Amino acid sequence: MAITGPQPNAWMTALPSYEPGRPLEEVAREAGLADISEMVKLASNENALGPSPRAVDAMQQAAHRMHLYPDGGAFYLRAALAEHLSVPSDHILPGNGSNELIELLGHVFLNDQAGIVMSEYAFVIYKLVAMLFNAETVTAPAHALGHDLDAMRAAITPQTKLVFIANPNNPTGTEVDHAALDGFIKSVPDNVLVVLDEAYVDLVPPAERPDTLQYVRAGRPVCLLRTFSKGYGLAGLRIGYAIGAPDLIQCLNRARQPFNVNYMAQSAALAALEDDDHLVATRQMVAEGLAQITQGLQAMGVEYVPSRVNFLLVRVGHGRRVFEELQREQVIVRPMDGYGLPEYVRVTVGTHAENERFLAALAKVQSIEPAPVSA
Numbered sequence: 001m002a003i004t005g006p007q008p009n010a011w012m013t014a015l016p017s018y019e020p021g022r023p024l025e026e027v028a029r030e031a032g033l034a035d036i037s038e039m040v041k042l043a044s045n046e047n048a049l050g051p052s053p054r055a056v057d058a059m060q061q062a063a064h065r066m067h068l069y070p071d072g073g074a075f076y077l078r079a080a081l082a083e084h085l086s087v088p089s090d091h092i093l094p095g096n097g098s099n100e101l102i103e104l105l106g107h108v109f110l111n112d113q114a115g116i117v118m119s120e121y122a123f124v125i126y127k128l129v130a131m132l133f134n135a136e137t138v139t140a141p142a143h144a145l146g147h148d149l150d151a152m153r154a155a156i157t158p159q160t161k162l163v164f165i166a167n168p169n170n171p172t173g174t175e176v177d178h179a180a181l182d183g184f185i186k187s188v189p190d191n192v193l194v195v196l197d198e199a200y201v202d203l204v205p206p207a208e209r210p211d212t213l214q215y216v217r218a219g220r221p222v223c224l225l226r227t228f229s230k231g232y233g234l235a236g237l238r239i240g241y242a243i244g245a246p247d248l249i250q251c252l253n254r255a256r257q258p259f260n261v262n263y264m265a266q267s268a269a270l271a272a273l274e275d276d277d278h279l280v281a282t283r284q285m286v287a288e289g290l291a292q293i294t295q296g297l298q299a300m301g302v303e304y305v306p307s308r309v310n311f312l313l314v315r316v317g318h319g320r321r322v323f324e325e326l327q328r329e330q331v332i333v334r335p336m337d338g339y340g341l342p343e344y345v346r347v348t349v350g351t352h353a354e355n356e357r358f359l360a361a362l363a364k365v366q367s368i369e370p371a372p373v374s375a
């Protein structure tokens with residue numbers, strides 16, 4: 001890739017762009033549709049209930065203060081999260097989505113002598129961030145599409161600085177066994193940081209989650225990443241947070257931009273944290289939607305990977321073609337060939353009506369394209 005002017009760092013030329021879920025407006029523009037109201041986007045694991053009404057009120061009030069810079073230290077949000085999680089506030093750093101925190105981990109730990117370990121089929125941003133810093137990615141083979149923690153332990157080398165575990169994982173929806181996770185964290189060398197990406201954890205009923213905060217409290221080299229994008233329905237605001245030891249948090253804090261989390265996001269997140277009813281309703285919507293979609297898939301004889309969160313990996317045969325055909329039916333899902341899963345699409349759990357639209361469109365498309373193809 002020759003460009004005019006100074007040449008980019010050599011490794012940047014190999015760095016692919018992230019392929020996000022396609023925005024409704026973009027698909028409509030391409031199809032020549034003026035109206036997006038008939039389109040259904042189930043492509044980015046967003047919260048189909050929308051944001052909490054309390055968060056919307058807080059944003060409306062915050063709109064009047066948009067001439068002011070936000071509190072870069074996010075004092076009140078960190079205090080509220082600290083109370084919510086029962087950890088001191090110096091263990092918490094908010095970020096511009098948890099994606100930014102993954103990049104900040106790269107700034108702090110990665111270079112051409114360092115590496116990460118991740119699982120096959122795990123969230124692709126880990127690898128993209130490693131590439132951004134010219135660091136090595138060792139990909140441990142998956143087991144039944146999920147993280148194989150023994151294989152990940154075996155993949156750790158003297159260069160490894162970060163091990164990423166997405167739990168639940170996107171795009172597979174798989175979860176690691178709690179006891180295996182515990183054993184893994186105890187077995188990882190102290191000079192390796194285990195990053196537990198818990199973007200979807202708020203969607204899992206609290207009693208059924210592993211207690212991962214215990215590792216931070218016990219001073220293990222563990223960093224938890226969470227987000228307001230999924231359970232709290234605030235993906236558009238870009239706000240997530242890291243939980244870790246104070247010295248880690250201080251390092252990440254030095255790497256961030258001065259005002260990385262805007263005031264509207266901080267205000268909405270504070271309000272959302274107080275709206276437990278919305279979170280409970282979200283979990284209920286997800287549980288009902290999963291039941292609705294999986295029953296529909298079973299009736300069609302279509303395989304899927306079981307999930308407890310707001311998306312499902314569905315084995316449709318030729319994922320990219322089905323994605324394109326669904327798009328013609330005005331239903332946007334996510335093709336999975338970029339993840340090495342060409343037979344699958346990933347569908348987000350939507351409202352009851354959206355899930356129906358997906359099932360009806362898939363039934364139509366499957367009748368055109370019944371035969372599974374191999375990679």
Ligand SMILES: Cc1ncc(COP(=O)(O)O)c(C=O)c1O
Nearest residue numbers: 097098099123170199227229240
């Ligand atoms: C596993 C996982 N981690 C992190 C993120 C990033 O979330 P955000 O940057 O919106 O907080 C996502 C988004 O889809 C995800 O699926």
